[in-house]
Amino acid sequence: KLFFTDYGNAAKVERCDMDGMNRTWIVDSKIEQPTALALDLINKYVYWVDIYLDSVEVVDYQGRKRHTIIKGRQIRHLCGLAVFENYLYTVNSDNLNILRINRYNGTDVQSLARIDNAKEIRVYQKRTQTAVRSHACEVDPYGMPGGCSHICLLSSNYKARTCRCRTGFILGSDGRSCK
Numbered sequence: 184k185l186f187f188t189d190y191g192n193a194a195k196v197e198r199c200d201m202d203g204m205n206r207t208w209i210v211d212s213k214i215e216q217p218t219a220l221a222l223d224l225i226n227k228y229v230y231w232v233d234i235y236l237d238s239v240e241v242v243d244y245q246g247r248k249r250h251t252i253i254k255g256r257q258i259r260h261l262c263g264l265a266v267f268e269n270y271l272y273t274v275n276s277d278n279l280n281i282l283r284i285n286r287y288n289g290t291d292v293q294s295l296a297r298i299d300n301a302k303e304i305r306v307y308q309k310r311t312q313t314a315v316r317s318h319a320c321e322v323d324p325y326g327m328p329g330g331c332s333h334i335c336l337l338s339s340n341y342k343a344r345t346c347r348c349r350t351g352f353i354l355g356s357d358g359r360s361c362k
Contacts, residue, residue: 184244186229188217196220196231198244202336202345209246219264219273230271230286232261239264239271239284253289258282263303274301319344332360 186198186209196210196217210217215235222229227244230252238254239261252271260277271284272295279301285291319342320328320335329335331346338345348354348361355362 186220186222188220188231190214190216190218196229196242198229200337200339202338202347204345205339209244210240210242210249219262221264221266221271223266230264230266232258232264232273234261239273239289241286251289252286253284253292257292258284263301265304265306267306267308272304272306274298274304276302316341318342327359330359 184198185201186196188196193211194214194217195208196214197206197208199206209229210231215233217231218234219232220229221231228241229244230239230241232239236254237256237259239252239258240249241252242249258273258275260275261273261282262276263274265272266286269286271286273282273284274280275282279297279299280294281296281298281301281304283291283293283295318337320331320337322328323330329344329346331344333349333352334347336345336347337343346354346359352361354360
């Protein structure tokens with residue numbers, strides 16, 4: 184799945200398949216300017232920062248179990264969000280501090296460091312990466328991902344795929360080759 188935010192005409196948190204199909208709103212009320220997004224891949228939770236409401240909230244992948252982690256002035260100007268173990272990590276764009284917030288109750292907010300020009304944060308740790316199983320976009324014997332001549336996108340699950348073409352090409356009637 185692909186998760187993303189939008190705060191154009193109607194603010195929301197959405198998800199879709201990797202090929203853009205099955206687009207679903209998972210949060211569309213009591214939300215103003217959702218920006219940074221982080222996933223708990225194990226427990227299937229989506230965390231987001233709302234910079235207008237000065238809040239960090241969480242919801243499950245289906246849009247249920249929503250609650251506020253932390254809200255208020257102490258978390259104004261947040262950008263970037265990452266989750267690892269019991270904490271959320273984020274950047275305060277006003278003073279460029281890296282913050283650590285307890286993701287279960289919003290307590291224990293600590294400033295860990297200051298980094299000039301920080302706008303995003305990521306946690307790179309082996310435990311944050313899920314094991315990869317075989318999937319529909321694996322390279323075939325001819326060197327083509329999923330048998331697609333240009334781009335292979337996973338679809339509704341890891342066994343399904345959709346072929347797409349680079350700009351200037353159209354997908355052929357076979358659904359795999361680009362012309």
